Amino acid sequence: MSTSPPPRPRVLVVDDEPENVRTVARVFRRELHVTGASSVAEARAELDRSSFDVALVDFSMPGENGIVLLREIVARGLALPSLLVTAHGTLDEVLEARRAGLCKGIVMKPWNAEELRRWVQQVMRMSQLRSSVGAMRRDVDDD
Amino acid sequence: MSASTLQATRHERALALLTALAALLLVAFAVWAVLVAVRVRAVRAEVEQNVRWLGVVSAVQARAGEIAAAGEGSLDEARVLEALDEIERRVAALAGDAREGRARVEALRASGSAGDASALGAWCAGFVPQLRQRTRELSEQLAADWSSIELVFLGAVVLAGVALALLVVALRNARRLRETSERLADAQVVLAESERLTALGRSMAQLSHELNNPLNVIANNVAPVREHGEALVAAVDALSSAVPSELAREVHERHDVEFVREDLPAALAAIGVATDRVRAVFADLASFSRGAAPTRTEEDLGALAQATLAMVRRTLPEGVSLDATLEPVGTAAVFATSIGQVMHNLVKNAVEAVGEGGTVRVRLEAQADHVLFTVEDDGPGVPAAIRARVFEPFFTTKRDGKGTGLGLSVSRHVVVQRHGGTLELVSPLEGRDRGTRFEMRLPRIPSHGEGTAPYATEPNR
Numbered sequence: 001m002s003t004s005p006p007p008r009p010r011v012l013v014v015d016d017e018p019e020n021v022r023t024v025a026r027v028f029r030r031e032l033h034v035t036g037a038s039s040v041a042e043a044r045a046e047l048d049r050s051s052f053d054v055a056l057v058d059f060s061m062p063g064e065n066g067i068v069l070l071r072e073i074v075a076r077g078l079a080l081p082s083l084l085v086t087a088h089g090t091l092d093e094v095l096e097a098r099r100a101g102l103c104k105g106i107v108m109k110p111w112n113a114e115e116l117r118r119w120v121q122q123v124m125r126m127s128q129l130r131s132s133v134g135a136m137r138r139d140v141d142d143d
Numbered sequence: 144m145s146a147s148t149l150q151a152t153r154h155e156r157a158l159a160l161l162t163a164l165a166a167l168l169l170v171a172f173a174v175w176a177v178l179v180a181v182r183v184r185a186v187r188a189e190v191e192q193n194v195r196w197l198g199v200v201s202a203v204q205a206r207a208g209e210i211a212a213a214g215e216g217s218l219d220e221a222r223v224l225e226a227l228d229e230i231e232r233r234v235a236a237l238a239g240d241a242r243e244g245r246a247r248v249e250a251l252r253a254s255g256s257a258g259d260a261s262a263l264g265a266w267c268a269g270f271v272p273q274l275r276q277r278t279r280e281l282s283e284q285l286a287a288d289w290s291s292i293e294l295v296f297l298g299a300v301v302l303a304g305v306a307l308a309l310l311v312v313a314l315r316n317a318r319r320l321r322e323t324s325e326r327l328a329d330a331q332v333v334l335a336e337s338e339r340l341t342a343l344g345r346s347m348a349q350l351s352h353e354l355n356n357p358l359n360v361i362a363n364n365v366a367p368v369r370e371h372g373e374a375l376v377a378a379v380d381a382l383s384s385a386v387p388s389e390l391a392r393e394v395h396e397r398h399d400v401e402f403v404r405e406d407l408p409a410a411l412a413a414i415g416v417a418t419d420r421v422r423a424v425f426a427d428l429a430s431f432s433r434g435a436a437p438t439r440t441e442e443d444l445g446a447l448a449q450a451t452l453a454m455v456r457r458t459l460p461e462g463v464s465l466d467a468t469l470e471p472v473g474t475a476a477v478f479a480t481s482i483g484q485v486m487h488n489l490v491k492n493a494v495e496a497v498g499e500g501g502t503v504r505v506r507l508e509a510q511a512d513h514v515l516f517t518v519e520d521d522g523p524g525v526p527a528a529i530r531a532r533v534f535e536p537f538f539t540t541k542r543d544g545k546g547t548g549l550g551l552s553v554s555r556h557v558v559v560q561r562h563g564g565t566l567e568l569v570s571p572l573e574g575r576d577r578g579t580r581f582e583m584r585l586p587r588i589p590s591h592g593e594g595t596a597p598y599a600t601e602p603n604r
């Protein structure tokens with residue numbers, strides 16, 4: 001039986017300001033495997049290339065904003081829970097995205113490391129539960 | 144021009160017409176009263192004359208009788224002549240008989256005979272009933288005029304009533320005009336403030352967005368830098384033990400390692416405190432809208448106040464009492480989170496203001512078309528010098544960075560701008576030299592308010 005530590009969750013951080021990406025990577029360097037993208041286009045390429053456990057998506061970005069990416073993630077049917085990160089959490093568009101189920105939560109900037117850690121853990125746990133429920137259902141269906 | 148202004152104009156026009164009519168009536172009454180008075184005066188004068196004449200004629204008759212009885216020579220001619228002159232003059236218009244009387248007097252004067260005296264007496268006896276008749280007629284006329292006087296009096300009373308009513312209406316109108324202009328002035332102040340707050344809100348939203356990104360980087364790199372620093376110091380310590388102590392001391396001294404070891408946490412703590420303050424300012428701004436619904440909902444304001452008080456009671460300092468009188472006020476269309484935040488803010492401010500032994504009274508009551516929420520404290524009150532400034536953004540009297548100075552300004556923005564209500568400060572309390580009361584009035588039916596998040600900006604940069 002293998003005793004190797006569980007692999008660090010893979011997180012896609014999408015933010016047009018590279019320092020924000022680097023800060024996430026720095027703060028969570030022992031807990032998360034962070035991949036950065038500075039635009040929706042870059043994020044799209046990363047999603048094509050590999051799979052992630054959680055996406056942290058900034059709302060305000062030049063060109064396509066974060067909600068465009070969230071919609072795409074849902075449209076592609078990716079089992080990728082997302083958190084929308086924003087410097088102002090009161091915009092109708094942001095609240096609407098949450099209500100529409102495009103993201104699991106809204107993280108306000110400046111975020112607090114503890115809070116963000118809880119968010120990521122919670123979102124991942126939910127996602128794992130959902131996939132194990134799916135697996136069990138398939139087992140039941142197979143029997 | 145609004146409907147109410149139109150109505151006011153129509154009302155004023157009717158009032159002006161009524162006033163003109165009343166004035167016209169007043170003039171007519173005045174003319175009539177003067178005419179009646181003149182006639183009454185003339186009648187009275189004539190009656191008085193008649194009475195005098197009656198005396199004179201009676202005297203003449205008596206004298207004529209005396210002359211007739213005594214015979215010639217005893218006549219007081221001058222007196223009789225004077226009486227006759229007067230009779231002739233006064234009664235000339237009345238009857239030709241007066242001339243006859245004069246002729247008889249002249250005859251009497253010429254002859255001095257008892258026969259002429261008897262004739263004069265007989266004339267007088269005939270003239271007296273004429274005078275009496277005329278006096279009767281005049282009395283009747285006077286009686287008729289008296290009715291007119293009564294009418295005039297009645298008219299005067301009525302007119303006085305109308306004039307009084309008009310005066311009252313005019314005074315009330317003047318007061319209403321003054322109130323309207325005061326309200327207009329108030330509304331202009333509120334409007335100006337709303338605009339200022341909207342502009343402030345917009346620039347705050349922009350500013351908070353622009354600053355939250357760098358703030359995020361600063362705030363969240365403090366912990367890694369602390370770890371890095373600690374790691375470096377530990378590494379230096381570890382290496383120091385592996386090299387000759389002389390060299391280690393030299394390196395320590397050259398790079399101030401001891402100082403760095405002590406000062407690094409202090410410097411990072413300072414950054415942490417500073418970023419926390421900036422964060423608090425933005426959090427205060429956001430607290431009024433975080434999770435806020437984009438539209439109003441019908442909320443039970445009593446329940447909202449109850450929830451707010453429960454929250455404040457959890458952290459109520461020792462020795463401060465919090466009394467609440469929450470009347471059932473029903474529902475109002477509000478942005479619940481924002482109004483809850485305003486209530487919380489007002490109560491918390493009051494609790495902080497009173498100190499130990501103080502009392503905070505919260506009251507919720509229904510008024511004609513709005514709901515009144517008041518928070519009163521018996522603290523020292525707000526000094527006159529700063530009363531006008533308490534709603535200014537970033538104005539605070541709390542020390543050591545405990546207050547951001549945004550609570551009241553954002554509260555007023557929420558109440559005035561988003562709900563079309565008012566938020567007023569009364570301090571000191573009526574009849575006292577201390578204490579403060581904040582009065583929030585929320586209209587039951589929203590009159591304005593943009594119905595979106597308070598600091599909405601363009602969705603995209």
